[in-house]
Amino acid sequence: xxxxxxxxxxxxxxxxxxxxxxxKGRSTYDIxxxxxxxxxxxxxxxxxxxxxxxxxxxxxxxGLLSSFTLPRSEAPTSAELxxxxxxxxxxxxxxxxxxxxxxxxxxxLSNNPGPVGLIADITAGRAQVVQNMxxxxxxxxxxxxxxxxxxxxxxxxxxxxxEENGFKDAAxxxxxxxxxxxxxxxxxxxxxxxxxxxxxxxxxATNIVPRSALPILSYKxxxxxGDGQGSESQKDPAQEHTILFPEYxxxxxxxxxEYLRExxxxxxxxxxxxxxxxxxxxxxxxxxxxxxxxxxxxxxxPFGFLRLIPPDGQGRIRSSSSSGVELALxxxxx
Numbered sequence: 001x002x003x004x005x006x007x008x009x010x011x012x013x014x015x016x017x018x019x020x021x022x023x024k025g026r027s028t029y030d031i032x033x034x035x036x037x038x039x040x041x042x043x044x045x046x047x048x049x050x051x052x053x054x055x056x057x058x059x060x061x062x063g064l065l066s067s068f069t070l071p072r073s074e075a076p077t078s079a080e081l082x083x084x085x086x087x088x089x090x091x092x093x094x095x096x097x098x099x100x101x102x103x104x105x106x107x108x109l110s111n112n113p114g115p116v117g118l119i120a121d122i123t124a125g126r127a128q129v130v131q132n133m134x135x136x137x138x139x140x141x142x143x144x145x146x147x148x149x150x151x152x153x154x155x156x157x158x159x160x161x162x163e164e165n166g167f168k169d170a171a172x173x174x175x176x177x178x179x180x181x182x183x184x185x186x187x188x189x190x191x192x193x194x195x196x197x198x199x200x201x202x203x204x205a206t207n208i209v210p211r212s213a214l215p216i217l218s219y220k221x222x223x224x225x226g227d228g229q230g231s232e233s234q235k236d237p238a239q240e241h242t243i244l245f246p247e248y249x250x251x252x253x254x255x256x257x258e259y260l261r262e263x264x265x266x267x268x269x270x271x272x273x274x275x276x277x278x279x280x281x282x283x284x285x286x287x288x289x290x291x292x293x294x295x296x297x298x299x300x301x302p303f304g305f306l307r308l309i310p311p312d313g314q315g316r317i318r319s320s321s322s323s324g325v326e327l328a329l330x331x332x333x334x
Contacts, residue, residue: 035201037194055114124153205285301333
Protein backbone atom coordinates (compact mmCIF):
# COMPACT_ATOMS: atom_id res chain seq x y z
CA UNK A 1 0.00 0.00 0.00
CA UNK A 2 2.94 2.36 0.56
CA UNK A 3 4.55 1.72 -2.87
CA UNK A 4 4.82 4.91 -4.92
CA UNK A 5 5.82 5.06 -8.61
CA UNK A 6 7.66 8.10 -9.94
CA UNK A 7 9.88 9.03 -12.90
CA UNK A 8 11.07 6.54 -15.55
CA UNK A 9 12.46 3.25 -14.27
CA UNK A 10 15.16 1.07 -15.82
CA UNK A 11 13.40 -2.24 -15.24
CA UNK A 12 15.83 -4.58 -17.07
CA UNK A 13 18.81 -3.22 -15.12
CA UNK A 14 16.82 -3.27 -11.88
CA UNK A 15 15.97 -6.96 -12.32
CA UNK A 16 19.58 -7.78 -13.17
CA UNK A 17 20.72 -5.85 -10.09
CA UNK A 18 18.37 -7.94 -7.93
CA UNK A 19 19.91 -11.15 -9.19
CA UNK A 20 23.46 -9.81 -8.78
CA UNK A 21 22.72 -8.95 -5.14
CA UNK A 22 21.33 -12.45 -4.62
CA UNK A 23 24.51 -13.86 -6.17
CA LYS A 24 26.66 -12.24 -3.47
CA GLY A 25 25.09 -14.44 -0.82
CA ARG A 26 24.75 -17.45 -3.10
CA SER A 27 28.42 -17.52 -4.09
CA THR A 28 29.47 -18.35 -0.51
CA TYR A 29 27.78 -21.76 -0.80
CA ASP A 30 28.60 -24.62 -3.15
CA ILE A 31 25.09 -24.71 -4.58
CA UNK A 32 25.61 -24.53 -8.33
CA UNK A 33 28.47 -27.09 -8.22
CA UNK A 34 29.52 -26.40 -11.80
CA UNK A 35 30.68 -29.50 -13.67
CA UNK A 36 29.00 -31.95 -11.26
CA UNK A 37 25.44 -31.79 -12.55
CA UNK A 38 22.53 -29.97 -10.93
CA UNK A 39 20.93 -31.15 -7.71
CA UNK A 40 17.22 -30.23 -7.61
CA UNK A 41 17.02 -30.57 -3.82
CA UNK A 42 19.67 -27.88 -3.17
CA UNK A 43 17.26 -24.93 -2.86
CA UNK A 44 18.50 -23.39 0.38
CA UNK A 45 19.15 -20.08 -1.44
CA UNK A 46 15.96 -19.99 -3.53
CA UNK A 47 14.56 -16.50 -4.09
CA UNK A 48 11.73 -14.66 -5.83
CA UNK A 49 11.47 -11.20 -7.39
CA UNK A 50 8.02 -9.61 -7.50
CA UNK A 51 7.31 -7.01 -10.20
CA UNK A 52 4.29 -4.70 -10.09
CA UNK A 53 3.61 -3.11 -13.47
CA UNK A 54 0.86 -1.58 -15.57
CA UNK A 55 1.85 -3.89 -18.45
CA UNK A 56 2.75 -1.06 -20.82
CA UNK A 57 6.05 -0.39 -22.59
CA UNK A 58 9.33 -0.97 -20.78
CA UNK A 59 11.39 2.13 -20.07
CA UNK A 60 14.89 3.02 -18.95
CA UNK A 61 16.59 6.30 -18.14
CA UNK A 62 16.71 7.29 -21.83
CA GLY A 63 13.08 6.56 -22.75
CA LEU A 64 10.90 3.70 -23.92
CA LEU A 65 12.29 0.36 -25.08
CA SER A 66 10.88 -1.66 -27.96
CA SER A 67 11.55 -5.01 -26.23
CA PHE A 68 12.60 -6.45 -22.89
CA THR A 69 16.17 -7.75 -22.86
CA LEU A 70 17.67 -8.97 -19.61
CA PRO A 71 21.33 -7.84 -19.38
CA ARG A 72 24.13 -10.29 -18.58
CA SER A 73 25.24 -10.53 -15.00
CA GLU A 74 28.01 -8.26 -13.74
CA ALA A 75 28.78 -10.43 -10.70
CA PRO A 76 32.34 -11.82 -11.02
CA THR A 77 31.27 -15.25 -9.69
CA SER A 78 28.66 -15.82 -12.38
CA ALA A 79 29.45 -13.68 -15.44
CA GLU A 80 31.60 -16.40 -17.04
CA LEU A 81 29.69 -19.44 -15.80
CA UNK A 82 26.09 -18.61 -16.74
CA UNK A 83 24.39 -17.11 -19.77
CA UNK A 84 21.69 -15.37 -17.69
CA UNK A 85 21.88 -13.48 -14.38
CA UNK A 86 19.31 -15.66 -12.59
CA UNK A 87 19.41 -19.29 -11.41
CA UNK A 88 17.00 -22.17 -11.80
CA UNK A 89 15.64 -21.72 -8.27
CA UNK A 90 15.05 -17.98 -8.69
CA UNK A 91 11.71 -16.76 -10.05
CA UNK A 92 10.21 -13.54 -11.31
CA UNK A 93 6.52 -13.16 -10.44
CA UNK A 94 4.77 -10.30 -12.21
CA UNK A 95 1.46 -8.76 -11.21
CA UNK A 96 0.01 -6.60 -13.98
CA UNK A 97 -2.34 -3.91 -12.70
CA UNK A 98 -4.91 -3.24 -15.38
CA UNK A 99 -7.62 -1.55 -13.32
CA UNK A 100 -10.13 0.26 -15.57
CA UNK A 101 -11.59 3.55 -14.38
CA UNK A 102 -15.01 2.55 -15.66
CA UNK A 103 -16.49 -0.34 -17.60
CA UNK A 104 -14.36 -3.37 -18.39
CA UNK A 105 -11.12 -4.03 -20.24
CA UNK A 106 -11.14 -5.22 -23.86
CA UNK A 107 -10.26 -8.92 -24.29
CA UNK A 108 -6.86 -8.13 -25.80
CA LEU A 109 -5.80 -6.47 -22.54
CA SER A 110 -7.56 -8.53 -19.87
CA ASN A 111 -5.21 -11.52 -20.36
CA ASN A 112 -2.19 -9.80 -21.85
CA PRO A 113 0.69 -9.31 -19.36
CA GLY A 114 2.64 -7.19 -21.83
CA PRO A 115 6.43 -7.24 -22.17
CA VAL A 116 6.93 -7.82 -18.42
CA GLY A 117 5.47 -11.29 -18.84
CA LEU A 118 8.52 -12.32 -20.89
CA ILE A 119 10.97 -12.12 -17.99
CA ALA A 120 8.54 -14.06 -15.80
CA ASP A 121 8.30 -16.78 -18.43
CA ILE A 122 12.03 -17.22 -19.01
CA THR A 123 12.59 -17.71 -15.26
CA ALA A 124 9.73 -20.29 -15.14
CA GLY A 125 7.69 -17.79 -13.13
CA ARG A 126 4.23 -16.47 -13.92
CA ALA A 127 2.60 -13.16 -14.83
CA GLN A 128 -0.96 -12.50 -13.66
CA VAL A 129 -3.28 -9.71 -14.79
CA VAL A 130 -5.54 -8.20 -12.12
CA GLN A 131 -8.35 -5.72 -12.65
CA ASN A 132 -9.47 -4.88 -9.12
CA MET A 133 -8.45 -5.03 -5.49
CA UNK A 134 -10.05 -8.40 -4.90
CA UNK A 135 -8.06 -10.02 -7.70
CA UNK A 136 -4.91 -8.34 -6.41
CA UNK A 137 -5.35 -9.85 -2.94
CA UNK A 138 -5.93 -13.27 -4.50
CA UNK A 139 -2.75 -12.86 -6.55
CA UNK A 140 -0.76 -11.99 -3.42
CA UNK A 141 -2.21 -14.99 -1.59
CA UNK A 142 -1.37 -17.39 -4.42
CA UNK A 143 2.14 -15.95 -4.59
CA UNK A 144 2.60 -16.53 -0.86
CA UNK A 145 1.69 -20.20 -1.32
CA UNK A 146 4.22 -20.58 -4.14
CA UNK A 147 6.98 -19.07 -2.01
CA UNK A 148 6.53 -21.83 0.57
CA UNK A 149 7.00 -24.73 -1.86
CA UNK A 150 10.56 -25.39 -3.01
CA UNK A 151 10.97 -25.74 -6.77
CA UNK A 152 13.50 -25.46 -9.59
CA UNK A 153 12.88 -24.43 -13.18
CA UNK A 154 13.64 -26.47 -16.30
CA UNK A 155 13.13 -26.01 -20.03
CA UNK A 156 11.64 -28.91 -21.98
CA UNK A 157 12.27 -29.24 -25.73
CA UNK A 158 11.60 -32.17 -28.13
CA UNK A 159 14.62 -34.25 -29.12
CA UNK A 160 13.11 -35.24 -32.46
CA UNK A 161 9.90 -34.96 -34.41
CA UNK A 162 7.25 -37.58 -33.72
CA GLU A 163 7.14 -38.43 -37.43
CA GLU A 164 10.81 -39.40 -37.22
CA ASN A 165 9.96 -41.56 -34.22
CA GLY A 166 7.35 -43.51 -36.21
CA PHE A 167 4.06 -42.13 -34.86
CA LYS A 168 1.32 -41.91 -37.45
CA ASP A 169 -0.76 -39.17 -35.82
CA ALA A 170 2.14 -36.72 -35.45
CA ALA A 171 0.32 -34.13 -37.57
CA UNK A 172 -2.64 -34.13 -35.17
CA UNK A 173 -0.72 -34.17 -31.88
CA UNK A 174 2.44 -32.11 -32.17
CA UNK A 175 5.10 -31.74 -29.51
CA UNK A 176 5.41 -28.10 -28.34
CA UNK A 177 8.64 -26.42 -29.49
CA UNK A 178 9.57 -25.61 -25.90
CA UNK A 179 8.03 -25.09 -22.48
CA UNK A 180 9.40 -23.67 -19.23
CA UNK A 181 8.07 -25.33 -16.10
CA UNK A 182 8.92 -26.07 -12.47
CA UNK A 183 9.84 -29.25 -10.64
CA UNK A 184 8.27 -29.18 -7.19
CA UNK A 185 10.35 -30.97 -4.59
CA UNK A 186 8.66 -33.71 -2.59
CA UNK A 187 11.33 -33.41 0.09
CA UNK A 188 14.33 -31.18 0.85
CA UNK A 189 16.41 -34.09 2.10
CA UNK A 190 19.60 -34.90 0.22
CA UNK A 191 19.10 -37.08 -2.86
CA UNK A 192 21.46 -39.08 -5.06
CA UNK A 193 20.85 -38.38 -8.75
CA UNK A 194 21.63 -35.02 -10.43
CA UNK A 195 20.47 -33.59 -13.74
CA UNK A 196 23.57 -33.82 -15.98
CA UNK A 197 25.44 -30.77 -17.22
CA UNK A 198 25.40 -29.69 -20.87
CA UNK A 199 29.10 -30.56 -21.22
CA UNK A 200 31.44 -33.10 -19.67
CA UNK A 201 34.08 -31.36 -17.58
CA UNK A 202 37.39 -33.25 -17.75
CA UNK A 203 40.83 -32.73 -16.25
CA UNK A 204 42.24 -31.70 -19.63
CA ALA A 205 39.58 -29.05 -20.31
CA THR A 206 40.98 -25.55 -20.84
CA ASN A 207 37.74 -23.71 -21.65
CA ILE A 208 34.63 -23.24 -19.53
CA VAL A 209 31.34 -23.49 -21.40
CA PRO A 210 28.71 -21.21 -19.80
CA ARG A 211 25.53 -22.85 -18.55
CA SER A 212 22.03 -21.74 -19.28
CA ALA A 213 20.18 -20.78 -16.11
CA LEU A 214 17.47 -23.38 -16.73
CA PRO A 215 18.72 -26.85 -17.72
CA ILE A 216 17.46 -27.75 -21.20
CA LEU A 217 15.93 -31.21 -21.08
CA SER A 218 15.28 -32.87 -24.44
CA TYR A 219 12.50 -35.45 -24.45
CA LYS A 220 11.68 -38.40 -26.69
CA UNK A 221 8.43 -40.33 -26.64
CA UNK A 222 8.86 -43.91 -25.45
CA UNK A 223 5.95 -46.33 -25.45
CA UNK A 224 7.37 -49.81 -24.75
CA UNK A 225 6.51 -53.13 -26.32
CA GLY A 226 3.32 -54.44 -27.81
CA ASP A 227 1.53 -51.19 -28.68
CA GLY A 228 1.96 -51.32 -32.44
CA GLN A 229 3.32 -47.76 -32.60
CA GLY A 230 6.93 -47.64 -31.46
CA SER A 231 9.90 -49.86 -32.08
CA GLU A 232 9.57 -53.45 -30.93
CA SER A 233 13.00 -53.23 -29.31
CA GLN A 234 11.91 -50.48 -26.92
CA LYS A 235 11.56 -51.50 -23.29
CA ASP A 236 9.42 -50.03 -20.58
CA PRO A 237 11.90 -48.43 -18.12
CA ALA A 238 9.16 -47.98 -15.52
CA GLN A 239 9.18 -51.75 -14.96
CA GLU A 240 12.96 -52.04 -14.67
CA HIS A 241 14.08 -48.96 -12.75
CA THR A 242 12.98 -49.74 -9.18
CA ILE A 243 16.32 -51.30 -8.22
CA LEU A 244 18.04 -47.98 -9.09
CA PHE A 245 16.08 -46.02 -6.45
CA PRO A 246 14.54 -43.33 -8.67
CA GLU A 247 13.80 -39.89 -7.27
CA TYR A 248 10.45 -38.35 -8.13
CA UNK A 249 9.54 -34.69 -8.62
CA UNK A 250 6.16 -33.20 -9.38
CA UNK A 251 5.97 -31.31 -12.68
CA UNK A 252 3.80 -28.19 -12.79
CA UNK A 253 1.29 -27.94 -15.66
CA UNK A 254 2.75 -26.80 -19.00
CA UNK A 255 2.42 -27.53 -22.71
CA UNK A 256 4.59 -30.66 -22.44
CA UNK A 257 2.52 -32.23 -19.65
CA GLU A 258 -0.59 -31.67 -21.75
CA TYR A 259 1.18 -33.20 -24.77
CA LEU A 260 2.10 -36.30 -22.74
CA ARG A 261 -1.48 -36.69 -21.55
CA GLU A 262 -2.81 -36.41 -25.13
CA UNK A 263 -0.25 -38.95 -26.32
CA UNK A 264 -1.23 -41.45 -23.64
CA UNK A 265 -4.88 -41.03 -24.56
CA UNK A 266 -4.27 -41.43 -28.31
CA UNK A 267 -2.11 -44.53 -27.78
CA UNK A 268 -4.50 -45.86 -25.14
CA UNK A 269 -1.39 -46.57 -23.12
CA UNK A 270 -1.01 -44.76 -19.76
CA UNK A 271 2.53 -46.12 -19.48
CA UNK A 272 3.83 -44.06 -22.40
CA UNK A 273 6.54 -41.68 -21.20
CA UNK A 274 8.99 -39.04 -22.33
CA UNK A 275 12.59 -40.15 -21.92
CA UNK A 276 14.89 -37.27 -21.02
CA UNK A 277 18.32 -36.27 -22.34
CA UNK A 278 20.65 -33.28 -22.03
CA UNK A 279 22.37 -32.50 -25.31
CA UNK A 280 26.16 -32.42 -24.98
CA UNK A 281 26.19 -34.19 -21.61
CA UNK A 282 28.61 -36.80 -22.99
CA UNK A 283 30.74 -34.26 -24.92
CA UNK A 284 33.98 -33.13 -23.18
CA UNK A 285 34.64 -29.42 -22.79
CA UNK A 286 36.76 -28.15 -25.70
CA UNK A 287 40.44 -27.38 -25.51
CA UNK A 288 41.78 -23.93 -26.31
CA UNK A 289 40.88 -22.95 -29.88
CA UNK A 290 38.62 -25.96 -30.37
CA UNK A 291 35.26 -24.96 -31.87
CA UNK A 292 33.72 -28.43 -31.75
CA UNK A 293 30.86 -27.21 -29.51
CA UNK A 294 29.66 -24.93 -32.31
CA UNK A 295 28.59 -28.09 -34.15
CA UNK A 296 25.27 -29.81 -33.34
CA UNK A 297 25.62 -31.61 -30.02
CA UNK A 298 24.77 -35.30 -29.62
CA UNK A 299 21.79 -36.06 -27.38
CA UNK A 300 23.88 -37.81 -24.75
CA UNK A 301 22.49 -40.67 -22.68
CA PRO A 302 19.10 -40.85 -20.88
CA PHE A 303 18.93 -39.91 -17.21
CA GLY A 304 15.21 -40.03 -16.41
CA PHE A 305 11.71 -39.73 -17.81
CA LEU A 306 8.39 -37.96 -17.51
CA ARG A 307 5.28 -40.08 -16.99
CA LEU A 308 1.73 -39.88 -15.74
CA ILE A 309 1.56 -40.38 -11.99
CA PRO A 310 0.44 -43.99 -11.46
CA PRO A 311 -2.82 -44.32 -9.53
CA ASP A 312 -1.41 -47.16 -7.43
CA GLY A 313 0.98 -44.74 -5.70
CA GLN A 314 4.20 -46.45 -6.80
CA GLY A 315 5.86 -43.04 -7.03
CA ARG A 316 6.19 -40.58 -4.18
CA ILE A 317 4.12 -37.84 -5.82
CA ARG A 318 0.49 -37.54 -4.79
CA SER A 319 -1.95 -38.69 -7.45
CA SER A 320 -3.95 -35.45 -6.97
CA SER A 321 -1.11 -33.37 -8.45
CA SER A 322 -2.24 -30.39 -10.53
CA SER A 323 -0.62 -31.75 -13.72
CA GLY A 324 -0.73 -35.48 -12.97
CA VAL A 325 2.85 -35.80 -14.30
CA GLU A 326 6.03 -36.66 -12.43
CA LEU A 327 9.72 -36.64 -13.35
CA ALA A 328 11.80 -39.66 -12.32
CA LEU A 329 15.53 -39.05 -11.97
CA UNK A 330 17.82 -42.05 -12.44
CA UNK A 331 21.58 -42.64 -12.82
CA UNK A 332 23.04 -41.28 -16.05
CA UNK A 333 22.73 -43.83 -18.87
CA UNK A 334 20.50 -46.08 -16.75
